[in-house]
Amino acid sequence: MPVPLVTLLLVEDDPADVRLAQETLRDYKMQNSLHVVHDGEAALEYLRREGSYADAVRPDMVLLDLNLPKVDGLEVLEEIYADPQLRDLPVVILTSTKMDQEILKRYRIPVECFILKPLTFERYLDAVR
Numbered sequence: 001m002p003v004p005l006v007t008l009l010l011v012e013d014d015p016a017d018v019r020l021a022q023e024t025l026r027d028y029k030m031q032n033s034l035h036v037v038h039d040g041e042a043a044l045e046y047l048r049r050e051g052s053y054a055d056a057v058r059p060d061m062v063l064l065d066l067n068l069p070k071v072d073g074l075e076v077l078e079e080i081y082a083d084p085q086l087r088d089l090p091v092v093i094l095t096s097t098k099m100d101q102e103i104l105k106r107y108r109i110p111v112e113c114f115i116l117k118p119l120t121f122e123r124y125l126d127a128v129r
Helices: 015-027 040-048 073-082 098-106 121-128
Strands: 006-011 032-037 061-065 091-095 113-116
Touching (some): 015 032, 032 040, 040 073, 061 073, 073 091, 073 098
Parallel strands (some): 006 032, 061 091, 091 113
């Protein structure tokens, strides 16, 4: 029986982290489709299928960096959980500090998983699984 294709949206402005995600999926031969946007504003447009993302496929999971240009990751999270059409979307937070995790807990923002940067193949693979 074939493994179902999982569509991932990576919201990440660091080219090295984007490359690591792409290499991890390729090296582990995971059956995933990875779409990348580089800032929070583009992430919201993608998720809402607006503008140049009008034909975007709804992702099965979002991998979200917190420190983003234009609209930061916390704002993206708030928008996701405030939108009835998006709030059931699993979100994995990519964070560079334990302090970010404490902020998320303080605001009671539900997040399925945290990955502490710098990313490693193992951390990334565990989150996607």
